[in-house]
Amino acid sequence: NAGVMQNPRHLVRRRGQEARLRCSPMKGHSHVYWYRQLPEEGLKFMVYLQKENIIDESGMPKERFSAEFPKEGPSILRIQQVVRGDSAAYFCASSPQNTGSGNTIYFGEGSWLTVV
Amino acid sequence: DAKTTQPNSMESNEEEPVHLPCNHSTISGTDYIHWYRQLPSQGPEYVIHGLTSNVNNRMASLAIAEDRKSSTLILHRATLRDAAVYYCILRNFGNEKLTFGTGTRLTIIP
Numbered sequence: 001n002a003g004v005m006q007n008p009r010h011l012v013r014r015r016g017q018e019a020r021l022r023c024s025p026m027k028g029h030s031h032v033y034w035y036r037q038l039p040e041e042g043l044k045f046m047v048y049l050q051k052e053n054i055i056d057e058s059g060m061p062k063e064r065f066s067a068e069f070p071k072e073g074p075s076i077l078r079i080q081q082v083v084r085g086d087s088a089a090y091f092c093a094s095s096p097q098n099t100g101s102g103n104t105i106y107f108g109e110g111s112w113l114t115v116v
Numbered sequence: 117d118a119k120t121t122q123p124n125s126m127e128s129n130e131e132e133p134v135h136l137p138c139n140h141s142t143i144s145g146t147d148y149i150h151w152y153r154q155l156p157s158q159g160p161e162y163v164i165h166g167l168t169s170n171v172n173n174r175m176a177s178l179a180i181a182e183d184r185k186s187s188t189l190i191l192h193r194a195t196l197r198d199a200a201v202y203y204c205i206l207r208n209f210g211n212e213k214l215t216f217g218t219g220t221r222l223t224i225i226p
Contacts, residue, residue, distance in 0.1 A: 093159075106162060
């Protein structure tokens with residue numbers, strides 16, 4: 001059973017370009033989470049999605065950032081008009097439906113975005 | 117979210133047991149205690165979780181105090197690969213996301 005797959009693992013973008021990060025959850029998982037980790041800082045929650053629905057986006061910056069989890073295909077975290085401050089590791093995680101608090105969230109290996 | 121308190125850093129000798137403490141004095145009756153760890157340049161890795169009873173798995177043991185206001189993650193025989201930041205997180209039903217604190221940076225001394 002493959003784990004949470006993220007790609008690309010490393011991405012370099014110039015200021016003003018768009019970055020798209022993709023996440024395929026574990027098989028059978030219908031919940032996806034995105035986290036951001038700035039250099040030398042902790043993990044910060046960004047957004048929680050179920051298929052075709054955004055459940056909690058309380059951690060998403062108000063502008064330039066968007067996320068989707070379509071009925072078919074991976075979840076996408078999109079960052080428009082990137083700035084140097086967006087340089088970070090972006091982690092995706094997934095969990096089964098109706099986890100309750102006793103179930104486990106599994107993380108991917110992350111996508112490292114560098115804005116030059 | 118109920119808050120957890122962990123030491124910023126700990127050291128342990130290789131091949132010895134490690135006890136990583138976590139205080140959560142405001143825990144509610146429905147909060148599960150989850151432990152994750154993050155190795156350098158990797159995503160967080162699930163370690164163990166529990167509600168009231170002590171738990172064991174292939175990676176570690178979780179000892180939960182009777183009043184549930186604290187817990188201890190036990191690595192029975194530390195190896196160099198256990199060097200990581202360990203996070204103790206409370207997770208309540210209806211709040212699906214994990215909220216990470218600063219964790220404990222564990223250094224293993226060869």
